[in-house]
Amino acid sequence: MSELLGKLWLSLNPFQPQILAFLLTIIGSVAAYFFRARVKLIYGHPNNSFHSLTTDTGPVNVFCEKHYVQNVGRKPAEKIEIAFSCTPSGITVFPPRSFEQSTGSDGLMMLAIPYLAPGELIIIDTIHVNSRTAELRAVHCPENVGRRVNFWVLRRFSATFNRFWLAAVILGVFYAVQLAISMVAYLVRANT
Known part of the structure; x- marks a missing residue:
């Protein structure tokens, strides 16, 4: 051939x-x-909490949820629209920025954010008092449709710990490759 x-x-x-x-x-x-620069939106739901309060008028159920929206691309996202299944009792966006809230004809609550820089993460906190929680249905902009991913809330370690961990991983990989080469060499000598 x-x-x-x-x-x-x-x-x-x-x-x-x-x-x-x-x-x-x-x-x-x-x-x-x-490898071109492009917008890449991801979103997820890292945690929620439920609180039952007793008041003079009766029990009050409060649901709190966090929703993350991030542009992991290398190009800024503009005119981002975030669709929720219903309107929450209260909403905040962190870091603070301007946004517009509207209700669509199908009952979805739309949140419009004008700009999201590359690598920027926004956190949307919703509070629902005596009502069902709002599911984040979609995130999109003219250039990209967001993808749902799993977010975890993790402890952030110091830079020294991260460097030590990275060095240990590199040394471990080097040792594993060296061990594999030694084993192959031993098997080749044993078979000859």
Whole structure:
């Protein structure tokens, strides 16, 4: 098979520079397409809480939810629309920014945020008093449709701890590769 390909390549000798230029152009175009700066929205629901309060007028049920929306792309997102299944009793956005709240014809509550920088995370806190919670249904902008992901609330360790952990991982990978090479070499010597 390789002889046939070698003969075919030699027969195309007058056209080799054009073929190579064409292939490099295609490879460059595909690489430019996949590595271009673009908007990439993700959203999720990291946690919620329920509180039952007793008042003079009776029990009051309070549901609190956090929703995260993040642009993990390398291009700013503009005109982001966030759709909730119903209107909460109270809503706050952190970090503080301007937003518009409206109700769609189908009963969805729409939250419009004008701008989200690359890597920026916004937290939407909703409070529901004696009502069902609002599900975050969709996040989109003119350039991208958001994707639901799982967010976890984790402890943030110090930079020293993270560097130590990274060094340990690198040394562990190096040791594992060295061990695999030693085992293969031992098996090769044993079989000869």
